[in-house]
Amino acid sequence: MRQLSTLLRREELESLRSRLELKIPPKNEWEEFRFEIDGYSGIVYKNGKVVYHEALVSLIESILMEDECIEIGSDEAGKGEREGPIVVAAVALDGEGRKFLRARGLLESKSVPKKRIEELAGLIREVSISSHVKRVSPEELRELWNRGNLNDLLSIWHFEVVKEVLKDTEACRIIVDSFDRRRLEEAFSQIKGIEVIIESGADLKYPSVAAASILAKFEYQKSDKTGIKWT
Structure with a gap:
Protein backbone atom coordinates (compact mmCIF):
# COMPACT_ATOMS: atom_id res chain seq x y z
CA MET A 1 0.00 0.00 0.00
CA ARG A 2 1.12 3.60 -0.55
CA GLN A 3 1.19 7.08 0.91
CA LEU A 4 -1.56 9.59 0.05
CA SER A 5 -1.89 13.29 0.79
CA THR A 6 -4.59 15.93 0.95
CA LEU A 7 -5.16 19.39 2.43
CA LEU A 8 -7.06 19.89 5.68
CA ARG A 9 -8.90 23.01 6.76
CA ARG A 10 -8.15 24.18 10.29
CA GLU A 11 -11.37 22.76 11.76
CA GLU A 12 -10.67 19.39 10.08
CA LEU A 13 -7.16 19.36 11.49
CA GLU A 14 -8.56 19.95 14.98
CA SER A 15 -11.10 17.17 14.46
CA LEU A 16 -8.30 14.79 13.51
CA ARG A 17 -6.27 15.88 16.52
CA SER A 18 -9.19 15.17 18.86
CA ARG A 19 -9.68 11.68 17.39
CA LEU A 20 -6.12 10.54 17.96
CA GLU A 21 -5.07 8.72 21.11
CA LEU A 22 -1.39 8.84 20.18
CA LYS A 23 0.18 11.99 18.79
CA ILE A 24 3.90 11.96 18.07
CA PRO A 25 5.91 15.18 18.39
CA PRO A 26 6.97 16.84 15.12
CA LYS A 27 10.47 16.19 13.80
CA ASN A 28 11.01 19.55 12.10
CA GLU A 29 9.67 23.12 12.04
CA TRP A 30 7.25 22.44 9.15
CA GLU A 31 5.34 19.68 10.92
CA GLU A 32 2.31 20.19 13.19
CA PHE A 33 2.35 16.66 14.60
CA ARG A 34 2.69 13.00 13.63
CA PHE A 35 0.38 10.13 14.44
CA GLU A 36 0.21 6.35 14.25
CA ILE A 37 -2.78 3.98 14.22
CA ASP A 38 -2.41 0.20 14.10
CA GLY A 39 1.12 0.57 12.79
CA TYR A 40 0.15 3.01 10.03
CA SER A 41 1.58 6.51 10.26
CA GLY A 42 0.69 10.00 9.15
CA ILE A 43 2.19 13.49 9.24
CA VAL A 44 0.25 16.74 9.52
CA TYR A 45 2.08 19.85 8.30
CA LYS A 46 1.52 23.42 9.45
CA ASN A 47 0.30 24.41 5.97
CA GLY A 48 -2.60 21.96 6.33
CA LYS A 49 -1.20 19.16 4.21
CA VAL A 50 -1.54 15.68 5.67
CA VAL A 51 0.42 12.69 4.37
CA TYR A 52 -0.87 9.30 5.45
CA HIS A 53 -0.82 5.60 4.70
CA GLU A 54 -3.55 4.42 2.34
CA ALA A 55 -4.94 2.18 5.10
CA LEU A 56 -6.02 5.35 6.95
CA VAL A 57 -8.34 6.60 4.18
CA SER A 58 -11.49 5.89 6.23
CA LEU A 59 -10.18 7.89 9.17
CA ILE A 60 -9.28 10.87 6.99
CA GLU A 61 -12.63 10.75 5.19
CA SER A 62 -14.47 10.72 8.54
CA ILE A 63 -12.95 14.04 9.69
CA LEU A 64 -13.49 15.93 6.43
CA MET A 65 -16.22 18.58 6.49
CA GLU A 66 -18.28 19.37 3.41
CA ASP A 67 -21.83 20.70 3.12
CA GLU A 68 -24.40 18.88 1.00
CA CYS A 69 -24.41 21.53 -1.73
CA ILE A 70 -23.94 20.25 -5.27
Missing part, protein backbone atom coordinates in the same frame (compact mmCIF):
# COMPACT_ATOMS: atom_id res chain seq x y z
CA GLU A 71 -20.94 22.23 -6.42
CA ILE A 72 -19.78 22.62 -10.02
CA GLY A 73 -16.15 23.50 -10.65
CA SER A 74 -14.38 24.26 -13.92
CA ASP A 75 -10.74 24.53 -14.92
CA GLU A 76 -8.57 24.17 -18.00
CA ALA A 77 -5.31 22.55 -19.09
CA GLY A 78 -3.03 23.46 -21.95
CA LYS A 79 -2.99 27.24 -21.69
CA GLY A 80 0.65 28.31 -21.67
CA GLU A 81 1.89 24.82 -22.60
CA ARG A 82 4.35 24.41 -25.43
CA GLU A 83 2.34 21.85 -27.30
CA GLY A 84 -1.02 20.18 -27.62
CA PRO A 85 -4.65 21.28 -27.36
CA ILE A 86 -6.52 23.29 -24.77
CA VAL A 87 -8.92 21.25 -22.64
CA VAL A 88 -11.67 22.73 -20.44
CA ALA A 89 -13.55 20.57 -17.92
CA ALA A 90 -16.44 20.97 -15.47
CA VAL A 91 -17.35 18.57 -12.65
CA ALA A 92 -20.38 18.44 -10.31
CA LEU A 93 -19.82 16.91 -6.87
CA ASP A 94 -22.01 16.65 -3.79
CA GLY A 95 -20.58 16.74 -0.27
CA GLU A 96 -20.02 12.98 -0.03
CA GLY A 97 -18.26 12.95 -3.39
CA ARG A 98 -15.96 15.78 -2.33
CA LYS A 99 -15.02 13.97 0.89
CA PHE A 100 -14.48 10.68 -0.94
CA LEU A 101 -12.09 12.24 -3.44
CA ARG A 102 -10.22 14.42 -0.96
CA ALA A 103 -9.53 11.41 1.28
CA ARG A 104 -8.09 9.56 -1.71
CA GLY A 105 -5.59 12.24 -2.58
CA LEU A 106 -7.51 14.79 -4.65
CA LEU A 107 -5.35 17.88 -5.12
CA GLU A 108 -5.12 20.31 -8.00
CA SER A 109 -3.44 18.69 -11.01
CA LYS A 110 -0.05 20.40 -10.67
CA SER A 111 0.36 18.80 -7.22
CA VAL A 112 -0.55 15.27 -8.36
CA PRO A 113 2.12 12.94 -9.78
CA LYS A 114 1.57 12.27 -13.48
CA LYS A 115 1.13 8.54 -12.90
CA ARG A 116 -1.84 9.20 -10.54
CA ILE A 117 -3.73 11.55 -12.88
CA GLU A 118 -5.41 8.69 -14.76
CA GLU A 119 -6.40 6.89 -11.55
CA LEU A 120 -7.91 10.03 -10.02
CA ALA A 121 -9.70 10.87 -13.28
CA GLY A 122 -11.37 7.47 -13.10
CA LEU A 123 -12.47 8.04 -9.50
CA ILE A 124 -13.81 11.48 -10.39
CA ARG A 125 -15.92 10.09 -13.22
CA GLU A 126 -17.14 7.34 -10.89
CA VAL A 127 -18.37 9.58 -8.05
CA SER A 128 -19.24 12.82 -9.84
CA ILE A 129 -22.89 13.62 -10.43
CA SER A 130 -21.96 14.89 -13.89
CA SER A 131 -18.89 16.00 -15.81
CA HIS A 132 -18.15 17.43 -19.22
CA VAL A 133 -14.90 17.98 -21.11
CA LYS A 134 -14.28 20.17 -24.15
CA ARG A 135 -11.13 19.59 -26.20
CA VAL A 136 -10.05 22.30 -28.63
CA SER A 137 -7.43 21.09 -31.10
CA PRO A 138 -4.50 23.34 -32.06
CA GLU A 139 -5.91 23.61 -35.59
CA GLU A 140 -9.33 24.70 -34.34
CA LEU A 141 -7.80 27.09 -31.82
CA ARG A 142 -5.60 28.68 -34.46
CA GLU A 143 -8.64 29.38 -36.60
CA LEU A 144 -10.71 30.74 -33.69
CA TRP A 145 -7.87 32.80 -32.27
CA ASN A 146 -7.61 34.73 -35.51
CA ARG A 147 -11.10 36.03 -34.73
CA GLY A 148 -10.85 36.72 -31.00
CA ASN A 149 -8.90 37.08 -27.75
CA LEU A 150 -7.82 33.82 -26.07
CA ASN A 151 -9.36 34.81 -22.73
CA ASP A 152 -12.64 35.58 -24.50
CA LEU A 153 -12.59 32.09 -25.97
CA LEU A 154 -11.67 30.44 -22.67
CA SER A 155 -14.46 32.28 -20.84
CA ILE A 156 -16.98 31.02 -23.39
CA TRP A 157 -15.67 27.46 -23.15
CA HIS A 158 -15.83 27.49 -19.34
CA PHE A 159 -19.44 28.62 -19.58
CA GLU A 160 -20.22 25.94 -22.17
CA VAL A 161 -18.89 23.02 -20.10
CA VAL A 162 -20.68 24.26 -16.98
CA LYS A 163 -23.91 24.64 -18.96
CA GLU A 164 -23.60 21.03 -20.16
CA VAL A 165 -23.24 19.82 -16.56
CA LEU A 166 -26.26 21.89 -15.52
CA LYS A 167 -28.34 19.90 -18.01
CA ASP A 168 -27.82 16.87 -15.74
CA THR A 169 -28.13 18.39 -12.27
CA GLU A 170 -29.10 21.39 -10.21
CA ALA A 171 -26.36 23.15 -8.25
CA CYS A 172 -26.13 25.71 -5.46
CA ARG A 173 -22.76 27.11 -6.50
CA ILE A 174 -20.44 27.27 -9.49
CA ILE A 175 -16.73 27.90 -9.03
CA VAL A 176 -14.37 28.92 -11.81
CA ASP A 177 -10.59 29.16 -11.52
CA SER A 178 -10.11 32.79 -12.56
CA PHE A 179 -7.80 33.92 -15.34
CA ASP A 180 -9.78 37.04 -16.36
CA ARG A 181 -12.49 38.11 -13.92
CA ARG A 182 -14.18 40.63 -16.19
CA ARG A 183 -14.57 38.25 -19.12
CA LEU A 184 -15.69 35.36 -16.90
CA GLU A 185 -18.27 37.52 -15.12
CA GLU A 186 -19.62 38.56 -18.49
CA ALA A 187 -19.83 34.96 -19.74
CA PHE A 188 -21.50 33.66 -16.56
CA SER A 189 -23.93 36.58 -16.23
CA GLN A 190 -26.43 34.40 -18.11
CA ILE A 191 -26.70 32.07 -15.10
CA LYS A 192 -29.40 33.12 -12.63
CA GLY A 193 -30.27 31.80 -9.19
CA ILE A 194 -26.94 30.05 -8.59
CA GLU A 195 -23.98 31.51 -6.70
CA VAL A 196 -21.02 31.96 -9.07
CA ILE A 197 -17.56 32.23 -7.50
CA ILE A 198 -14.71 33.40 -9.72
CA GLU A 199 -11.48 33.08 -7.80
CA SER A 200 -7.77 32.86 -8.57
CA GLY A 201 -6.26 29.67 -7.19
CA ALA A 202 -9.70 28.08 -6.83
CA ASP A 203 -8.19 24.69 -7.67
CA LEU A 204 -6.26 24.87 -4.37
CA LYS A 205 -9.37 25.61 -2.28
CA TYR A 206 -12.39 23.94 -3.87
CA PRO A 207 -12.52 20.14 -4.49
CA SER A 208 -14.80 20.49 -7.53
CA VAL A 209 -12.29 22.77 -9.26
CA ALA A 210 -9.42 20.45 -8.33
CA ALA A 211 -11.44 17.59 -9.86
CA ALA A 212 -12.00 19.60 -13.04
CA SER A 213 -8.28 20.34 -13.23
CA ILE A 214 -7.53 16.60 -12.99
CA LEU A 215 -10.00 15.70 -15.76
CA ALA A 216 -8.67 18.47 -18.00
CA LYS A 217 -5.07 17.40 -17.35
CA PHE A 218 -5.90 13.75 -18.06
CA GLU A 219 -7.49 14.60 -21.41
CA TYR A 220 -4.58 16.88 -22.24
CA GLN A 221 -2.05 14.14 -21.48
CA LYS A 222 -3.90 11.75 -23.83
CA SER A 223 -3.75 14.20 -26.72
CA ASP A 224 -1.21 14.36 -29.50
CA LYS A 225 1.59 16.90 -29.11
CA THR A 226 1.99 19.44 -31.86
CA GLY A 227 4.70 21.86 -30.77
CA ILE A 228 2.47 24.94 -30.39
CA LYS A 229 2.47 27.23 -27.34
CA TRP A 230 -0.71 29.11 -26.41
CA THR A 231 -0.20 32.16 -24.18
Whole structure:
Protein backbone atom coordinates (compact mmCIF):
# COMPACT_ATOMS: atom_id res chain seq x y z
CA MET A 1 0.00 0.00 0.00
CA ARG A 2 1.12 3.60 -0.55
CA GLN A 3 1.19 7.08 0.91
CA LEU A 4 -1.56 9.59 0.05
CA SER A 5 -1.89 13.29 0.79
CA THR A 6 -4.59 15.93 0.95
CA LEU A 7 -5.16 19.39 2.43
CA LEU A 8 -7.06 19.89 5.68
CA ARG A 9 -8.90 23.01 6.76
CA ARG A 10 -8.15 24.18 10.29
CA GLU A 11 -11.37 22.76 11.76
CA GLU A 12 -10.67 19.39 10.08
CA LEU A 13 -7.16 19.36 11.49
CA GLU A 14 -8.56 19.95 14.98
CA SER A 15 -11.10 17.17 14.46
CA LEU A 16 -8.30 14.79 13.51
CA ARG A 17 -6.27 15.88 16.52
CA SER A 18 -9.19 15.17 18.86
CA ARG A 19 -9.68 11.68 17.39
CA LEU A 20 -6.12 10.54 17.96
CA GLU A 21 -5.07 8.72 21.11
CA LEU A 22 -1.39 8.84 20.18
CA LYS A 23 0.18 11.99 18.79
CA ILE A 24 3.90 11.96 18.07
CA PRO A 25 5.91 15.18 18.39
CA PRO A 26 6.97 16.84 15.12
CA LYS A 27 10.47 16.19 13.80
CA ASN A 28 11.01 19.55 12.10
CA GLU A 29 9.67 23.12 12.04
CA TRP A 30 7.25 22.44 9.15
CA GLU A 31 5.34 19.68 10.92
CA GLU A 32 2.31 20.19 13.19
CA PHE A 33 2.35 16.66 14.60
CA ARG A 34 2.69 13.00 13.63
CA PHE A 35 0.38 10.13 14.44
CA GLU A 36 0.21 6.35 14.25
CA ILE A 37 -2.78 3.98 14.22
CA ASP A 38 -2.41 0.20 14.10
CA GLY A 39 1.12 0.57 12.79
CA TYR A 40 0.15 3.01 10.03
CA SER A 41 1.58 6.51 10.26
CA GLY A 42 0.69 10.00 9.15
CA ILE A 43 2.19 13.49 9.24
CA VAL A 44 0.25 16.74 9.52
CA TYR A 45 2.08 19.85 8.30
CA LYS A 46 1.52 23.42 9.45
CA ASN A 47 0.30 24.41 5.97
CA GLY A 48 -2.60 21.96 6.33
CA LYS A 49 -1.20 19.16 4.21
CA VAL A 50 -1.54 15.68 5.67
CA VAL A 51 0.42 12.69 4.37
CA TYR A 52 -0.87 9.30 5.45
CA HIS A 53 -0.82 5.60 4.70
CA GLU A 54 -3.55 4.42 2.34
CA ALA A 55 -4.94 2.18 5.10
CA LEU A 56 -6.02 5.35 6.95
CA VAL A 57 -8.34 6.60 4.18
CA SER A 58 -11.49 5.89 6.23
CA LEU A 59 -10.18 7.89 9.17
CA ILE A 60 -9.28 10.87 6.99
CA GLU A 61 -12.63 10.75 5.19
CA SER A 62 -14.47 10.72 8.54
CA ILE A 63 -12.95 14.04 9.69
CA LEU A 64 -13.49 15.93 6.43
CA MET A 65 -16.22 18.58 6.49
CA GLU A 66 -18.28 19.37 3.41
CA ASP A 67 -21.83 20.70 3.12
CA GLU A 68 -24.40 18.88 1.00
CA CYS A 69 -24.41 21.53 -1.73
CA ILE A 70 -23.94 20.25 -5.27
CA GLU A 71 -20.94 22.23 -6.42
CA ILE A 72 -19.78 22.62 -10.02
CA GLY A 73 -16.15 23.50 -10.65
CA SER A 74 -14.38 24.26 -13.92
CA ASP A 75 -10.74 24.53 -14.92
CA GLU A 76 -8.57 24.17 -18.00
CA ALA A 77 -5.31 22.55 -19.09
CA GLY A 78 -3.03 23.46 -21.95
CA LYS A 79 -2.99 27.24 -21.69
CA GLY A 80 0.65 28.31 -21.67
CA GLU A 81 1.89 24.82 -22.60
CA ARG A 82 4.35 24.41 -25.43
CA GLU A 83 2.34 21.85 -27.30
CA GLY A 84 -1.02 20.18 -27.62
CA PRO A 85 -4.65 21.28 -27.36
CA ILE A 86 -6.52 23.29 -24.77
CA VAL A 87 -8.92 21.25 -22.64
CA VAL A 88 -11.67 22.73 -20.44
CA ALA A 89 -13.55 20.57 -17.92
CA ALA A 90 -16.44 20.97 -15.47
CA VAL A 91 -17.35 18.57 -12.65
CA ALA A 92 -20.38 18.44 -10.31
CA LEU A 93 -19.82 16.91 -6.87
CA ASP A 94 -22.01 16.65 -3.79
CA GLY A 95 -20.58 16.74 -0.27
CA GLU A 96 -20.02 12.98 -0.03
CA GLY A 97 -18.26 12.95 -3.39
CA ARG A 98 -15.96 15.78 -2.33
CA LYS A 99 -15.02 13.97 0.89
CA PHE A 100 -14.48 10.68 -0.94
CA LEU A 101 -12.09 12.24 -3.44
CA ARG A 102 -10.22 14.42 -0.96
CA ALA A 103 -9.53 11.41 1.28
CA ARG A 104 -8.09 9.56 -1.71
CA GLY A 105 -5.59 12.24 -2.58
CA LEU A 106 -7.51 14.79 -4.65
CA LEU A 107 -5.35 17.88 -5.12
CA GLU A 108 -5.12 20.31 -8.00
CA SER A 109 -3.44 18.69 -11.01
CA LYS A 110 -0.05 20.40 -10.67
CA SER A 111 0.36 18.80 -7.22
CA VAL A 112 -0.55 15.27 -8.36
CA PRO A 113 2.12 12.94 -9.78
CA LYS A 114 1.57 12.27 -13.48
CA LYS A 115 1.13 8.54 -12.90
CA ARG A 116 -1.84 9.20 -10.54
CA ILE A 117 -3.73 11.55 -12.88
CA GLU A 118 -5.41 8.69 -14.76
CA GLU A 119 -6.40 6.89 -11.55
CA LEU A 120 -7.91 10.03 -10.02
CA ALA A 121 -9.70 10.87 -13.28
CA GLY A 122 -11.37 7.47 -13.10
CA LEU A 123 -12.47 8.04 -9.50
CA ILE A 124 -13.81 11.48 -10.39
CA ARG A 125 -15.92 10.09 -13.22
CA GLU A 126 -17.14 7.34 -10.89
CA VAL A 127 -18.37 9.58 -8.05
CA SER A 128 -19.24 12.82 -9.84
CA ILE A 129 -22.89 13.62 -10.43
CA SER A 130 -21.96 14.89 -13.89
CA SER A 131 -18.89 16.00 -15.81
CA HIS A 132 -18.15 17.43 -19.22
CA VAL A 133 -14.90 17.98 -21.11
CA LYS A 134 -14.28 20.17 -24.15
CA ARG A 135 -11.13 19.59 -26.20
CA VAL A 136 -10.05 22.30 -28.63
CA SER A 137 -7.43 21.09 -31.10
CA PRO A 138 -4.50 23.34 -32.06
CA GLU A 139 -5.91 23.61 -35.59
CA GLU A 140 -9.33 24.70 -34.34
CA LEU A 141 -7.80 27.09 -31.82
CA ARG A 142 -5.60 28.68 -34.46
CA GLU A 143 -8.64 29.38 -36.60
CA LEU A 144 -10.71 30.74 -33.69
CA TRP A 145 -7.87 32.80 -32.27
CA ASN A 146 -7.61 34.73 -35.51
CA ARG A 147 -11.10 36.03 -34.73
CA GLY A 148 -10.85 36.72 -31.00
CA ASN A 149 -8.90 37.08 -27.75
CA LEU A 150 -7.82 33.82 -26.07
CA ASN A 151 -9.36 34.81 -22.73
CA ASP A 152 -12.64 35.58 -24.50
CA LEU A 153 -12.59 32.09 -25.97
CA LEU A 154 -11.67 30.44 -22.67
CA SER A 155 -14.46 32.28 -20.84
CA ILE A 156 -16.98 31.02 -23.39
CA TRP A 157 -15.67 27.46 -23.15
CA HIS A 158 -15.83 27.49 -19.34
CA PHE A 159 -19.44 28.62 -19.58
CA GLU A 160 -20.22 25.94 -22.17
CA VAL A 161 -18.89 23.02 -20.10
CA VAL A 162 -20.68 24.26 -16.98
CA LYS A 163 -23.91 24.64 -18.96
CA GLU A 164 -23.60 21.03 -20.16
CA VAL A 165 -23.24 19.82 -16.56
CA LEU A 166 -26.26 21.89 -15.52
CA LYS A 167 -28.34 19.90 -18.01
CA ASP A 168 -27.82 16.87 -15.74
CA THR A 169 -28.13 18.39 -12.27
CA GLU A 170 -29.10 21.39 -10.21
CA ALA A 171 -26.36 23.15 -8.25
CA CYS A 172 -26.13 25.71 -5.46
CA ARG A 173 -22.76 27.11 -6.50
CA ILE A 174 -20.44 27.27 -9.49
CA ILE A 175 -16.73 27.90 -9.03
CA VAL A 176 -14.37 28.92 -11.81
CA ASP A 177 -10.59 29.16 -11.52
CA SER A 178 -10.11 32.79 -12.56
CA PHE A 179 -7.80 33.92 -15.34
CA ASP A 180 -9.78 37.04 -16.36
CA ARG A 181 -12.49 38.11 -13.92
CA ARG A 182 -14.18 40.63 -16.19
CA ARG A 183 -14.57 38.25 -19.12
CA LEU A 184 -15.69 35.36 -16.90
CA GLU A 185 -18.27 37.52 -15.12
CA GLU A 186 -19.62 38.56 -18.49
CA ALA A 187 -19.83 34.96 -19.74
CA PHE A 188 -21.50 33.66 -16.56
CA SER A 189 -23.93 36.58 -16.23
CA GLN A 190 -26.43 34.40 -18.11
CA ILE A 191 -26.70 32.07 -15.10
CA LYS A 192 -29.40 33.12 -12.63
CA GLY A 193 -30.27 31.80 -9.19
CA ILE A 194 -26.94 30.05 -8.59
CA GLU A 195 -23.98 31.51 -6.70
CA VAL A 196 -21.02 31.96 -9.07
CA ILE A 197 -17.56 32.23 -7.50
CA ILE A 198 -14.71 33.40 -9.72
CA GLU A 199 -11.48 33.08 -7.80
CA SER A 200 -7.77 32.86 -8.57
CA GLY A 201 -6.26 29.67 -7.19
CA ALA A 202 -9.70 28.08 -6.83
CA ASP A 203 -8.19 24.69 -7.67
CA LEU A 204 -6.26 24.87 -4.37
CA LYS A 205 -9.37 25.61 -2.28
CA TYR A 206 -12.39 23.94 -3.87
CA PRO A 207 -12.52 20.14 -4.49
CA SER A 208 -14.80 20.49 -7.53
CA VAL A 209 -12.29 22.77 -9.26
CA ALA A 210 -9.42 20.45 -8.33
CA ALA A 211 -11.44 17.59 -9.86
CA ALA A 212 -12.00 19.60 -13.04
CA SER A 213 -8.28 20.34 -13.23
CA ILE A 214 -7.53 16.60 -12.99
CA LEU A 215 -10.00 15.70 -15.76
CA ALA A 216 -8.67 18.47 -18.00
CA LYS A 217 -5.07 17.40 -17.35
CA PHE A 218 -5.90 13.75 -18.06
CA GLU A 219 -7.49 14.60 -21.41
CA TYR A 220 -4.58 16.88 -22.24
CA GLN A 221 -2.05 14.14 -21.48
CA LYS A 222 -3.90 11.75 -23.83
CA SER A 223 -3.75 14.20 -26.72
CA ASP A 224 -1.21 14.36 -29.50
CA LYS A 225 1.59 16.90 -29.11
CA THR A 226 1.99 19.44 -31.86
CA GLY A 227 4.70 21.86 -30.77
CA ILE A 228 2.47 24.94 -30.39
CA LYS A 229 2.47 27.23 -27.34
CA TRP A 230 -0.71 29.11 -26.41
CA THR A 231 -0.20 32.16 -24.18
